[in-house]
Amino acid sequence: MPLTADSVRVANGSPYRPREIPAAFFANAGGGSGLRGAGGAPAPSIDRQNRPASMETRVPPAVNPGPYEIGVGDVVLLATKTAGNTVEELSGLLAAQNARQGYTVQDDGAIAIPDVGRVQVAGLTLEEAEAQLFQSLVENQIDPSFSLEIAEFNSRRVAIGGAVGQPTVAPVTLTPLTLDAALAAAGGIRTEDLDYASIRIYRDGSLYQIPLNEYLRRPNLQKTRLVDGDSVFVDTEYELDKAQAYFQEQIALAQFRQQGRVQALAELNAEVSLRREALNEARGNFRDRIELDAVDRDYVYLTGEVTRPSRFALPFGREATLADALFDSEGFDNETANPSQLYVMRGSPEPGRPDLVTAWHLNGSNASNMILATRMQLRPNDVVFIAEQPITRWNRVLNQFVPSLITSGTAIATQ
Structure with missing residues (x-):
């Protein structure tokens, strides 16, 4: 039957599912088990220090963080x-x-x-x-x-520790959190040594100190405003070493957790690299099997006056057209082929009818008809055939006939 737009639609309507490439070509190296964490942190430890001759008052600068902003966990x-x-x-x-x-x-x-x-x-x-x-x-x-x-209020907090009734974490709420309110939330100050005890505030990498006597004597110090992230430590020792050790320990714990996260990221990167290598190996193995012709493939066969008679492997995951097969195999021979006699032959899908073949005829001498070649989908075991030119057939007959005459004449002359 002639290859027309209608017959192309009928031919393309035959059921066909292209073969799929392995899942390794669609996977990526991500999606690992995620970060594993730093594990348990060591318990804090602070030793007593000797009394100093005097204690310096260093008050943190006044702050006004503005209205309370809702945070994660609230x-x-x-x-x-x-x-x-x-x-x-x-x-x-x-x-x-x-x-x-x-x-x-x-x-x-x-x-x-x-x-x-x-x-x-x-x-x-x-x-x-x-x-x-x-x-x-x-x-x-x-x-x-x-x-x-x-x-x-769970998103903004202030830690209170040291010589207090109950070390705790006080939330920052709509009402500004002051130093006296934070200490009250921790059960108040618990020390018998009022002369050398001090309240130390750690904020943004700086350490501030308010001697306890100064704190009790000056109401404005009691109303020192605290902000999210502050740490308050009531120290009954007399040098900054103990408070510094306390905060350095907090910093060390933070660094420990950070190092744990870095280690977890390194493990995750190693896992991703291993997954990537495994995927690349699976893909390489599949390509090697294709090269060795060890993979089940669907083929279309090109014969007649094509430039290179061959079989054309139908691609994975998509349909191929007549134009794909022709031009992938370098098209047809311009000198010997008859482009007006291009055929696509397809066997019957009915079992027991190997003699039933459908052949679609495409007149390729009309360039506009080649558009149909880009729409005609091929199916496994289709045969693409291009007939020879009449003059080509005649030349081939002569090429076979003339040598026979010469051979016969030579034999007669010899006799």
Whole structure:
């Protein structure tokens, strides 16, 4: 049948699934087991020091970090309106209890609210978070009547240790955290030596010192404002060595964890390198098997007046066209081939009918018909045949006939 747009659609409709290349060509070296961590840190240890002759007062500079910004780990409490009976609406108590829900700010800085989705609140003040939540409720067509408050402050903290009732970590809340409030949260100062005890504050790599007597005598020192990341240590010793040892130990622990992370990253990189080598080896093995013809492939066969009679391997993962097969095999011989007699022959898919063959004829002498060659999809075991020119057939007959005449004439003359 002639190869036309309609017959191309029919031919391409035959079921065929190209062979796939191995999964190693689609995989990447990532996706390892992740960081393993630094393990347990050693327990801290601080020794007593000798009393100095005097203690210097070094007060940390005044700070004003501005309004509280919500951070990761904080728990915000959302109260919304709920339907209730008249008594409940008048009292407001039961309705408020039923409508209050706490949400923890997750690692990505968002809270997940049912029917609303994830709302980014980290880094926002309470007023900014209310505006963001109001916008999200309106966008989801939910009644934007609500109240928002912070139920738990977990993102900003100050560590208090040393000679206190109970070493603790005090949260920084909406109310500025002062030195006296932080010490009260730790159970107060517990030392009998008021003359040489001191309060030391570690902030941003600097160490500040307030002698205990000065602290008790001056109310303004008691109201020293603390900020996130401060460490307060009540020292009953008399040199900075002990406090410095305490903070150096904290720094050493941080460095230990950092080194553990670096080691974990190195292990992860090594794991990725091993995975990459394994993938490259699997890919190389597959290419070697192809080169040795040890891989099952689907082929199309080119014969007749083609430049190079051969078999054309159908590619992995996609269909190939008649044009792909022709030009991959250097096309047809311009001197001997008859481009008007180009055929694609395909055996019957019906079992037991090897004699039933469909042949599509393409008149390639019309250049516009070659567009059909770019659309005609090939199937395994198709045969592409190009007939010879009539003059080529005649020349070949002569080439076979003339030597026979010469041979016969020579034999007669010899007799």
